Amino acid sequence: DAGVTQSPTHLIKTRGQHVTLRCSPISGHKSVSWYQQVLGQGPQFIFQYYEKEERGRGNFPDRFSARQFPNYSSELNVNALLLGDSALYLCASSLVGSGGRGGGETQYFGPGTRLLVL
């Protein structure tokens, strides 16, 4: 298994444009989470999806949206790009995604998509 895969690896956009980032989870994993990592900071939670439904949302504006497909892959969409959206976008998959107690579900991260907004 290749693990979590993300595409594209790098992307350059200009302000005001729209971007779509893609993620394929580990086979058998039904939950996908998205994180934004700005240079010099830790990853910040954006969304979690499980069984095609949004399970959680971080403190991000409505310009950010996501969806999950029947094969559990996911897309992150960002509209009206701002310079501050420049970051590494990470996708993480987990088996169920309940985040329940008694173990804390392991999240497996992809390599990320580096987005530069000019």
Next chain:
Amino acid sequence: AQRVTQPEKLLSVFKGAPVELKCNYSYSGSPELFWYVQYSRQRLQLLLRHISRESIKGFTADLNKGETSFHLKKPFAQEEDSAMYYCALKGPGGYNKLIFGAGTRLAVHP
């Protein structure tokens, strides 16, 4: 508010020296804490979690609720331990949200 603080951006030690990467958290309730590591040109991966009380690659971390800390320790650092280390806290809400600290870069010199 839930928060994770890693006070050191960089920790530089010599091979064989003890290592302690500091992590403090703010959380009302029983926290679930993790350490993630990112080696050069590799993806972020789980190192250990407090609930498992395991030792991975010689690293251990003990949850101290009184001091709200979850420091990562290793008695004898190796050059291959050089990496970026992130402390993370599972957020509230019953879903898989992780709250990360800013990370500490560990550099182990020969």
